[in-house]
Structures are given as C-alpha cells and as structure tokens.
Amino acid sequence: MEFFERFAVPHPSPAIYASMVAIGLTVIAIIAGLTYFKKWGYLWREWLTTVDHKRIGIMYMLSALLMLFRGGVDAIMMRAQLATPDSKLLDAQHYNEVFSTHGVVMIMFMAMPFIFAFMNYVVPLQIGARDVAFPRLNAISFWLFFMGAMLFNISFVVGGSPDAGWTSYFPLAGNDFSTSVGTNYYMIAIQISGIGSLMTGINMITTIMKMRAPGMTLMKMPMFTWSTLVANLIIVTVFPVITVALAMGTMDRLFGTHFFTTTNGGMDMLWANLFWVWGHPEVYILILPAFGIYSEIISTFSGRNLYGYKSMVASMVVISALSCVVWAHHFFTMGQGALSNSFFSITTMAIAVPTGVKIFNWLFTLWKGKIRFTVPMLYSLGFIPLFTIGGVTGVMLAMSAADYQYHNTMFLVAHFHNTIIPGVVYAMLAGLTYYWPKMFGFMLNERIGKWTFWLMSIGFVLAFFPMYITGLDGQARRMYTYSEATGFGPLNMLSFVGAGIMAIAFALIVYNVYYSVRYASRNIGSDPWDARTLEWATHTPVPEYNFAVEPQVHSSQPFWDAKKNKHVLFPNEIEKIHMPNNSGLPFIMCSIFFVWGFSFVFAIWPLLIIATLGIFACMAYRSFENDHGRYISAEEIHETEDKLRGAN
Amino acid sequence: MSELFPRKQIVGFVFSLILTAAALAVYFLDLSFAAGMTVLLITAFVQALLQLVVFMHAGETEDKWSIYGNVYFMMAIALVTIFGSLLIFLWDM
Amino acid sequence: MHVDHTQPLEYSSGQGRLNIYGFWVFLGAEIMLFATLFTVFFVLENRTGSGPNGAEIFEIAPVLAETFILLTSSFVIGLGIHAMRIGNKKAMMTFFAITLVLGLAFLGLEIDEFVTYIHEGATLQTSAFTAALMTTLGTHGAHVTFGLFWGISIIMQVKKRGLTPETANKSFIFSLYWHFLDVVWIFIFSFIYLKGMM
Numbered sequence: 027m028e029f030f031e032r033f034a035v036p037h038p039s040p041a042i043y044a045s046m047v048a049i050g051l052t053v054i055a056i057i058a059g060l061t062y063f064k065k066w067g068y069l070w071r072e073w074l075t076t077v078d079h080k081r082i083g084i085m086y087m088l089s090a091l092l093m094l095f096r097g098g099v100d101a102i103m104m105r106a107q108l109a110t111p112d113s114k115l116l117d118a119q120h121y122n123e124v125f126s127t128h129g130v131v132m133i134m135f136m137a138m139p140f141i142f143a144f145m146n147y148v149v150p151l152q153i154g155a156r157d158v159a160f161p162r163l164n165a166i167s168f169w170l171f172f173m174g175a176m177l178f179n180i181s182f183v184v185g186g187s188p189d190a191g192w193t194s195y196f197p198l199a200g201n202d203f204s205t206s207v208g209t210n211y212y213m214i215a216i217q218i219s220g221i222g223s224l225m226t227g228i229n230m231i232t233t234i235m236k237m238r239a240p241g242m243t244l245m246k247m248p249m250f251t252w253s254t255l256v257a258n259l260i261i262v263t264v265f266p267v268i269t270v271a272l273a274m275g276t277m278d279r280l281f282g283t284h285f286f287t288t289t290n291g292g293m294d295m296l297w298a299n300l301f302w303v304w305g306h307p308e309v310y311i312l313i314l315p316a317f318g319i320y321s322e323i324i325s326t327f328s329g330r331n332l333y334g335y336k337s338m339v340a341s342m343v344v345i346s347a348l349s350c351v352v353w354a355h356h357f358f359t360m361g362q363g364a365l366s367n368s369f370f371s372i373t374t375m376a377i378a379v380p381t382g383v384k385i386f387n388w389l390f391t392l393w394k395g396k397i398r399f400t401v402p403m404l405y406s407l408g409f410i411p412l413f414t415i416g417g418v419t420g421v422m423l424a425m426s427a428a429d430y431q432y433h434n435t436m437f438l439v440a441h442f443h444n445t446i447i448p449g450v451v452y453a454m455l456a457g458l459t460y461y462w463p464k465m466f467g468f469m470l471n472e473r474i475g476k477w478t479f480w481l482m483s484i485g486f487v488l489a490f491f492p493m494y495i496t497g498l499d500g501q502a503r504r505m506y507t508y509s510e511a512t513g514f515g516p517l518n519m520l521s522f523v524g525a526g527i528m529a530i531a532f533a534l535i536v537y538n539v540y541y542s543v544r545y546a547s548r549n550i551g552s553d554p555w556d557a558r559t560l561e562w563a564t565h566t567p568v569p570e571y572n573f574a575v576e577p578q579v580h581s582s583q584p585f586w587d588a589k590k591n592k593h594v595l596f597p598n599e600i601e602k603i604h605m606p607n608n609s610g611l612p613f614i615m616c617s618i619f620f621v622w623g624f625s626f627v628f629a630i631w632p633l634l635i636i637a638t639l640g641i642f643a644c645m646a647y648r649s650f651e652n653d654h655g656r657y658i659s660a661e662e663i664h665e666t667e668d669k670l671r672g673a674n
Numbered sequence: 675m676s677e678l679f680p681r682k683q684i685v686g687f688v689f690s691l692i693l694t695a696a697a698l699a700v701y702f703l704d705l706s707f708a709a710g711m712t713v714l715l716i717t718a719f720v721q722a723l724l725q726l727v728v729f730m731h732a733g734e735t736e737d738k739w740s741i742y743g744n745v746y747f748m749m750a751i752a753l754v755t756i757f758g759s760l761l762i763f764l765w766d767m
Numbered sequence: 768m769h770v771d772h773t774q775p776l777e778y779s780s781g782q783g784r785l786n787i788y789g790f791w792v793f794l795g796a797e798i799m800l801f802a803t804l805f806t807v808f809f810v811l812e813n814r815t816g817s818g819p820n821g822a823e824i825f826e827i828a829p830v831l832a833e834t835f836i837l838l839t840s841s842f843v844i845g846l847g848i849h850a851m852r853i854g855n856k857k858a859m860m861t862f863f864a865i866t867l868v869l870g871l872a873f874l875g876l877e878i879d880e881f882v883t884y885i886h887e888g889a890t891l892q893t894s895a896f897t898a899a900l901m902t903t904l905g906t907h908g909a910h911v912t913f914g915l916f917w918g919i920s921i922i923m924q925v926k927k928r929g930l931t932p933e934t935a936n937k938s939f940i941f942s943l944y945w946h947f948l949d950v951v952w953i954f955i956f957s958f959i960y961l962k963g964m965m
Contacts, residue, residue: 159785224796232789235740262792263751266800274807274902283891283898284816285807291814291895296807299762303755303803350751354762363766642916649920649937680849687842694834697957700965701827710965718957722950729845729946735778737788744795752802759806 032628036186036206037119046183075608077161080568082168083147084465087458089172090140093131094532096179100128102529105489109522111510121506122189123182123208129192130212133308134219135175137446140454141315142171142226145254147461149230151561151568152248154239154577159232161606162648167222167229169616174219177623181211185628188212191504193301194275196286196294201279210627213276218623220265220272227261230254239560241579245339248559248582249325249332253318256342260307260314260349268304271297280629295360302353310349312446314342316453317384320406323456324388326557327403328395331583334387341380348377358426359433367426374424381417385410400555401475405456408483409448416444419494434504437497440490447486455482455535463554467566468546474538482531488524492517558586563595565670571603571658574667600663606655615644686728693721775852776935783936790940794947801951804906808899808959816894821963824889830960833876834952840869841949848942856930859938860922866945867918870911877908900959907955910948917941 035042060066073081103124107116116124146164150157158164181187186206190199199209234255238247247255274285275297284292325332332338354362354370388410397403419441423432432438455478463469493501501514508514552566560577563585575596580587587593622637624630697717700710726732732741770779778784813820847862881901884890889897921941925934 159789228789228792228796231792232785236785236788259747262796263748263799266796267755267803270800270803270807274898277898277902281891283902284893284895285811285898287895290816290818290893291811292898293763293811293814293895296759296763296810299759299810300803300807303759351754351758354758361767362762366762366766369761646916646920649917650924678853680846683842683845683849686845687838690838690841691835694838694953694956697961698831700961705965707965711962714957714961718953721953725841725946725950725953729841730943732791735784737784737791740788741791744791745798748795748798748802752798752805755799755802756806756809759810763810 032207033184035183037123039120042182049180049183070610071608074613075165075610077157077165077606077608077612078570079146079150079157079161079164080465082164083143083145085168086139086143086146086171089175090136090143090454093136093139093175097128097132097136098529098532100124100131102525104128105518105522105525107506108508108518110519111508111512111515113507116506118506119189122191122504123187125504126188126191126194126208126212127178127182130178130188130216133192133312134216135171135178137312137450137454138219138223139171139175141257141312141450142167142223144250144319144454144457144461145226145230145258145315147465148561149251149254150233150237151564151572152251152559153234153237153242154560154573154579155233155237156572156603157606158229159237160229162609162612163225163229165609165612166616167225169612170222170225170619171219173616173620173623174215174217174222177218177620177627178211178215181208181215185211193298193305195301196275196278196297197288199275199279199297200287200294207627210276210279210629213272213279214623214626217269217272217276218619220268223261224265224269227258227265230258231262234258239577239579242584245336246579246582249321249335249338250315250318250559252339253314253321253342256346257311257314260311260346263350264304264307264311267300268308271300271304274300276626280626295357298357298360299354302356303350306353306356307346307349309442309446310345312450314345316450317342319453319457319460320388320409322557322559323402323406323460324391326555327398327400327406328392329398330391330395331558332387333390333393334383335582337383338387341383344380345377348373348380352377355424355426355429358429364426371424371426375421378417378421378424385414400459401470401472401479402456402460404476404479405452405459408479409452412448412452412483412486413445416441416448419444432497434502435497436493436501436503439503440493440497443490443493447490452482455479460555461561463550464552464561464564464566464568467550468542468548469550469554470538470542471546474534474541478531478534478538481527481534485524485527485529485531489521489528490524492520492524553585558583560584560595563588565667567670569666569670571605571663574600574603574663600660600667602657602660603663604655604657607653609653611644611648611651615641618644682728686724690721690724693717693724770932776930776932777851777939778936780932780936783932786936787940787943790943794943797947797951801903801906801954804899804903805954805958808903811895811899812963814895816896818893818897819887819889820896821900821959824884824887825960825964826883827960827964829876829880830956833873833880834956836869836873836876837949837952840866840873841946843869844942844945848939851930851935851938854930856925859930860925863918863922863925863938867915867922870915870918870945874908874911874915877904881905903955903959907948907951910951914941914945914948917944 060069073085076082103116104121107113107121146158186208188194188208188211190204190209190212194209194212197203199212234247234251274283277283278285278287278292284290286292286294286297288294321332321338352370352374354366355374358367358370419437423429423438423441459470459475496514496517499514501508501512508518550566552564553562555562560579563577564572573596575598577584577595578597579595580593584593584595588595618637618640622634622641625633625637694717697714699705700713705713726745732738732745769781772779778787843862844866847859847866850858850862881904884897884901891898891901918941921934921938925938928934
C-alpha cells in the first residue's frame with residue numbers, strides 16, 4: 027500500500043477529484059463503446075497500425091483539438107482567478123500548476139501536433155508523392171507524441187502536476203523547491219514527445235528533398251512545402267539541444283548531479299540558456315508552417331500567384347538562420363553583461379525584417395486580386411494586422427535596456443499571445459477549414475465559421491490587449507492574484523470577458539463539426555475551393571496511393587495550369603504501385619515508451635529496466651524484419667479510379 | 675571506385691594518425707593557451723573533414739550539396755551555441 | 768523493387784538512397800546533440816566545487832590508447848565497406864567483426880577510466896565539472912555501446928541473407944554512424960582531454 031502512496035496528488039482540490047472521476051468514466055465509456063460497436067479490429071487495422079501519412083495527419087489533428095480543449099480550460103481558469111482582486115478561486119499552488127500545464131500543453135501538445143497534422147497530410151500530396159520517405163518512422167513519431175502527451179496529461183491526477191512554469195527554470199525546478207514528481211513528468215514527457223518531433227524533422231526533409239514529382243524543382247515547390255522544409259530544418263537543429271537539457275534536468279533531479287544546482291559548481295542559469303537555445307527556434311518552427319498556410323490561402327482566394335516567390339523563400343531561410351542567434355533575449359535580465367545583451371538585441375531586431383518582407387508580399391498578393399471572403403481567407407486577413415501588432419511589441423521587447431521594464435510582466439504575456447494566436451492558431455483554424463473537405467469529403471459550415479472568426483477575434487482583442495496596459499502598469503506574470511489597490515481589476519475583468527467570448531468561439535467550432543457532419547452536402551467534388559496546387563488534383567476521398575499516375579509539373583501552380591492552361595498533369599499509363607504495409611510495432615514500442623516514462627517519473631527502477639529492454643527488443647525486431655510492403659495491381663488502381671471519378 | 679587496393683583508406687588513416695600526433699604537441703610542448711588552442715582547432719577540424727570526405731564518402735553522390743550544406747550549417751549553429759553561451763556565462767557575466 | 772546496377776549496391780534501390788540521405792540528416796542532428804554537451808562542458812569546466820579538475824585526473828596513456836583504438840576501428844570499417852563494394856562478403860564480415868572488437872576494447876578502457884576517476888573522488892555527483900565530463904564521455908560511450916549491438920545484428924543479417932541492396936545499405940549506414948563517433952571522439956580528445964592537460 028505504501029508503494030501506491032507515491033501516486034497520490036500532493037495538492038488535491040475538488041476540481042482535481044472531479045477530473046479523476048471524469049477521466050475514469052471517459053476511459054470506461056471509450057472501452058465500452060469500442061466493445062459494444064465491435065470496433066476494436068477496425069481501430070487496430072485502420073488507425074493504430076497505419077503508416078499512411080493522411081491517417082497519421084488526421085490523428086495528429088484530432089489530438090491537437092483535444093489538447094486545445096485542455097489548454098483552453100486551463101486558460102479560462104486563470105482568467106477567472108485573475109478577474110477580480112484577491113480572488114480565492116485558485117490558490118497559489120494550483121494557479122502555478124495551471125499556468126505550467128497551460129503553456130506546455132498549448133505549445134508541445136496542441137500547436138506542434140497541429141502543424142505536424144498539416145505537414146503530414148498536405149506535403150506529400152503537394153509534391154506529388156505517395157507517402158513520406160519513412161512511413162514507419164512517421165507512425166513512430168505520432169505515437170511518441172501521443173504517449174508523451176498522455177504521460178503529461180495524467181500528471182495532475184497521478185502524482186502531481188508540474189508547477190514551475192512551462193519553462194521550468196532551475197533552481198525552482200530542482201529537488202529543493204519542487205519536491206513532487208510534477209517536474210519529473212515535465213522532463214520526461216516532453217523528452218518522449220521531442221524524440222518524435224526530431225524523427226518527423228528527418229522524415230520531412232528527406233521527403234521534400236528527394237521525393238518531388240518530376241519537373242518540381244525546389245523553386246517551383248508550393249510555399250507550404252517550402253515552409254515545412256525550413257521549419258523541419260530548424261527542428262533537426264534544435265531539438266537535440268532540448269534533449270540534452272531535459273536529460274540533464276532529469277539527472278539533477280533523479281541522480282544527484284550538479285548541472286543546474288546552486289552548490290558544487292552547478293549553474294542554474296545554464297538551464298535557462300539551453301532551454302531558450304531550443305525555445306526560441308521552437309516558436310519559429312510553429313510560425314513558419316503557419317506562414318506557409320497563409321501563403322496558400324491568400325493566393326487561392328485572391329485568384330493570383332503568390333507575390334514575390336523568391337523573396338518569400340529567402341525570407342524564410344534568413345528567419346531560420348537568425349532564429350538560432352537570438353535566444354538570450356528571453357533572459358536579458360538574468361545578469362549577463364551589456365555586450366551579450368547588445369548582441370542579442372541587434373539580432374532580435376534584425377529578425378523583424380524578413381518577417382516584414384513576408385507581410386508586404388501577402389499584401390501585394392491581395393492587391394488587384396479577386397478576393398473571396400471565405401472563412402480561411404478571413405482568418406488570413408485578420409492575421410495580418412493582428413500579428414503585425416504582436417510583432418512590433420516584439421521589437422519593443424527586443425531592446426534589452428527597455429526589457430528590464432517589460433520582462434515577465436503581462437506586457438510580455440500579451441506579446442507572445444498576440445503573435446501565437448493570430449499567427450499560429452488562426453492558421454491552424456484556417457487550415458482546418460481549408461483542408462477539411464479534402465480530408466473528410468464535406469465542408470464545414472461557412473456561416474458558423476464566420477461567426478467563429480469574428481467572435482474569436484473580438485474575444486482575442488478584449489482578452490489580450492488590456493494585458494499590454496496592465497503589464498506597463500506593473501502587473502507581474504505568473505502571479506495568482508493582485509490587490510485591489512493596484513487598480514488592475516477592471517482590465518483583468520475585461521480580459522476575462524474576452525476569454526469567455528473566445529471560449530464561445532471554440533465551442534462554435536465543435537458545434538460546426540457536429541452540424542456539418544449532420545447536414546453538410548457530401549457532393550462537393552474534389553476541388554471545392556477552385557485551388558491551385560497539386561493536393562487538390564486528387565480525388566476526394568484521397569485513395570491510399572494518392573496519385574494513380576505520378577504527376578508531371580512545369581510551374582509552381584501545377585493544378586491551376588492543368589485547369590486553365592491545358593497542362594497535362596498525368597501523362598503516363600497506370601502501373602502497379604508499391605505501398606508499405608501497416609505495422610503494429612510503432613504503437614507497441616511507443617506504448618512501452620509510456621511505461622518507460624511512467625517508471626522514470628516515479629523512479630521505479632526495475633520497471634524502467636524492463637521497459638528499456640522492451641524498447642530495444644522492438645528495435646531489434648524491426649532490424650531483422652523482412653517486410654517489403656506490397657503491390658497494388660494496375661487493375662485494382664483502375665477500378666478505384668473509376669469508382670472515385672464516378673463519385674466526383 | 676572498383677579498384678582492389680584500398681589506397682584512399684590507408685592514406686586517410688596515416689594522415690589522421692599524423693594529425694593526432696600533431697595535436698599531442700600541446701601536451702608535450704609548453705605552448706601558450708592561444709597557440710595550443712590554434713593547434714587543436716586546426717588538427718581537429720582537418721581530421722573531421724578528412725573523415726567526412728574520405729571515409730564517409732560525403733562527396734560521392736548527387737546529394738553531396740545537401741550533405742555538405744547540412745554538416746556546415748550544423749557546425750555553424752554549433753559554434754554559435756558554444757561561443758554564444760561562453761560569451762554569456764564566462765566572458766560577460 | 769527497382770535496382771540500379773550502375774550504382775554501388777548500397778545506393779542501388781530508391782529506398783536505400785532515401786535511407787542514406789535520412790541518416791545524414793540524423794547525423795546533422797547528432798552534431799547539435801554533441802555540441803550541446805560541449806557547450807555545457809565548456810561552461811562548467813572550471814566549476815569543480817570541492818572535487819578535482821581535469822588536469823588532476825586525466826592520464827595521457829589510456830586516452831592515447833582509446834584514441835588509437837577508435838581511429839584504427841574507423842580505418843578497419845573503411846576497409847570493410849571497400850570489401851563490400853568489391854563484393855567480398857567474407858572479408859567485409861571479418862573487417863566488421865574486428866571493428867566491433869576494437870569498439871569493445873575502447874569501451875573496456877573507458878569503463879576502467881571511469882572506475883579510476885571514481886576511486887580518485889571524481890564521481891558523477893561530485894561537481895558540475897564531473898557531471899559534464901562524465902555525461903559527455905558517457906553519451907559518446909553509450910553511442911558506441913548501441914553501435915556494438917547494431918553492428919552485431921548487421922553482421923548476422925549479412926551472414927544469413929548475403930550482400931543484397933538492403934544489407935549493403937544497412938552496412939553502409941552503420942559505417943557512417945561509426946565514422947561519426949570517431950569524429951566526435953577527435954573533438955573529445957582535443958577539447959576535453961588535451962585542452963584540460965595543457
């Protein structure tokens with residue numbers, strides 16, 4: 027019984043107990059449902075063992091949406107607590123847990139999988155390929171993310187949530203000040219998920235560099251593919267840094283080392299340094315694919331080719347290089363000298379330039395275009411002014427001397443939400459709406475979508491712009507309350523109202539999905555938006571092999587050329603196609619990774635050793651495996667194509 | 675490429691032994707810190723380049739631009755990370 | 768599978784070319800992994816707390832032996848790949864086996880080195896310097912250890928299935944890994960040991 031005490035939550039509350047019950051009931055409901063509807067076989071065959079990039083992309087997207095809910099609930103709780111001075115809704119400990127999980131969930135388990143969803147689904151189709159370079163590895167990437175996310179998500183009901191912020195600085199994150207296993211969860215769950223991200227980086231770079239359709243040179247690739255290439259280059263560059271940092275943090279907590287301690291030569295600030303060497307490029311990993319999605323959508327719904335293709339590519343490459351030399355701006359106030367701060371200040375301000383180039387290119391694309399105000403286009407148009415405001419506050423923060431006033435106030439919180447929400451989240455919602463018909467065969471409702479966009483935007487402005495003011499007035503970040511005398515009350519209440527409106531907007535998205543599943547026409551064809559790039563040259567639903575015949579391209583708008591300029595996309599005859607087989611090994615190995623992570627968090631060494639051996643056993647099995655995939659015969663392809671052509 | 679005698683490998687091996695011996699100079703001779711670091715930097719990077727080109731066949735295929743580009747980019751960011759961190763923590767704190 | 772007979776065996780299949788390309792990308796990531804370890808080492812190098820510093824515990828003889836063994840193993844696996852390219856399966860397997868034996872010898876020396884440090888009062892928990900030192904050396908050693916098991920499985924597959932595009936591809940990729948570990952060791956040798964003993 028003593029053994030089980032370690033799993034108790036150190037700071038329980040009614041909400042946490044209620045969550046335990048809710049999680050338990052949900053798990054039972056899922057198992058019961060699958061059993062009653064006899065769907066275990068279907069689940070295993072079609073989803074758990076899939077190596078198809080389209081299925082994997084959809085699983086990433088569903089996971090991201092679920093995590094958006096979790097992170098959003100965290101946000102509402104924080105805003106509710108801060109709506110009034112001296113509020114007793116959440117005590118300091120719980121507030122710390124909530125803002126820590128909010129940050130980790132939103133960045134690592136919502137935004138990352140959301141961009142991976144689109145990269146996975148869209149990129150192979152955009153370049154005319156049949157799948158990614160390493161489909162099995164792709165499945166492993168997804169399941170590692172999933173297991174890392176699951177591990178992190180149970181922390182608040184098993185053993186205790188992390189509470190040292192999403193940045194988990196030492197010495198706070200060390201054993202002296204964080205005595206529960208919460209920070210262990212942080213170190214290990216993110217580690218597991220991070221390995222998956224690194225694998226995706228390798229996969230996407232190889233796919234894009236080596237598997238493009240004939241005629242598609244690098245400078246003819248669609249902009250989303252370019253943005254994916256650059257973002258994944260950043261991934262493979264900086265994820266190893268956080269791997270090492272998390273490992274050292276784990277060692278300090280579990281093995282008594284002195285990397286980041288305050289004794290025996292340890293240097294606590296080194297954690298912050300390593301974290302941000304990864305952390306700053308990470309936000310560019312998030313924003314670049316978002317920029318790519320905006321490029322596709324703005325081009326499609328202006329009826330024009332994207333303006334300034336070459337400078338769009340160049341600006342992303344410059345951003346990727348610069349993003350790796352700005353990291354210290356996250357800790358200007360940490361104690362280093364003016365020389366260091368000046369260097370990083372200059373590089374940080376410089377990175378605004380290529381970003382500005384992109385904004386102008388989008389504006390020039392819109393100029394003299396035939397604008398269609400669809401929901402994806404609304405998000406893209408809203409992005410431009412809102413993100414620009416966030417960007418210029420970033421330049422304010424970049425001035426290291428001035429940052430001593432802004433650092434860790436609500437001004438900073440406003441800045442990064444002002445870039446991430448109109449930047450990344452809007453792109454994800456735009457992409458969701460834009461690619462939904464290709465993924466699922468029907469469109470999301472336009473009217474509900476427009477309501478969502480406007481409520482989201484109004485809610486966002488009401489929630490976050492007041493924070494610029496309260497931050498300049500002195501309201502600190504990560505503080506669970508403030509006194510009435512500070513005068514922060516009214517603006518915080520306004521933020522809470524804004525957050526509530528955003529919550530309604532997100533609820534509308536859920537309603538939109540339900541409504542559209544029920545009422546939307548399934549007769550929309552394969553090109554509902556009259557789009558320009560290859561992913562729309564497929565049937566809906568997209569067959570397993572994507573393209574019956576490898577496309578041949580001549581320009582950066584191959585589908586548009588085929589529709590308008592009589593370019594022949596598929597000149598060759600149908601031949602048999604080689605496809606990889608499904609495999610249960612990724613799911614099994616990553617499930618063992620979950621056990622590995624769990625036993626690490628709780629320092630259950632025998633189980634850890636067994637799980638480690640299990641992981642290596644899976645690798646050995648894979649090494650000796652003799653699975654060479656299968657062929658889809660030409661006849662079968664003809665049949666499928668005829669059926670799909672009839673349906674479209 | 676299909677020659678029978680592994681000439682490249684043997685020359686490469688000998689050269690890497692020479693470079694290692696040269697690096698040992700900093701241990702056996704009394705050099706200043708600057709001189710010692712210069713010797714080490716040169717011998718280490720040259721030997722790394724040797725491994726890359728001769729042993730790892732980096733320049734052999736059409737992918738050589740990707741391979742060299744990748745390695746140089748990573749080395750550049752590695753140096754930025756190392757020297758940036760040294761600046762922050764050792765030279766400017 | 769479409770096999771291109773004008774290329775060396777390891778490059779002759781489409782998937783094989785993708786695998787080699789992907790592995791080079793992975794090696795780029797590994798450069799950053801070790802770069803981070805070096806960053807931590809250089810920042811913490813002089814923070815020895817109450818424990819010893821590098822000059823006090825490093826000994827040139829075992830370090831030279833480790834270096835020479837690893838360099839030789841890199842040369843031998845180069846001979847192995849050369850043998851593979853001229854189709855000599857037996858020579859290739861022999862060279863690979865020698866490589867792994869040398870790798871094992873390297874590990875033995877390194878374990879002995881660690882045991883010596885511990886007896887001299889330089890444990891993983893002693894100071895920031897020892898933590899950084901042993902984690903960097905240990906990460907390299909763990910990579911070598913993983914390589915031993917990987918290499919054994921490659922030799923077994925070549926033995927059982929012969930030299931096919933797949934086994935040649937796997938062997939070539941393993942050789943890239945092994946050479947890379949040697950490159951990392953060159954930097955460890957130069958900037959941890961020699962620099963520490965200047």
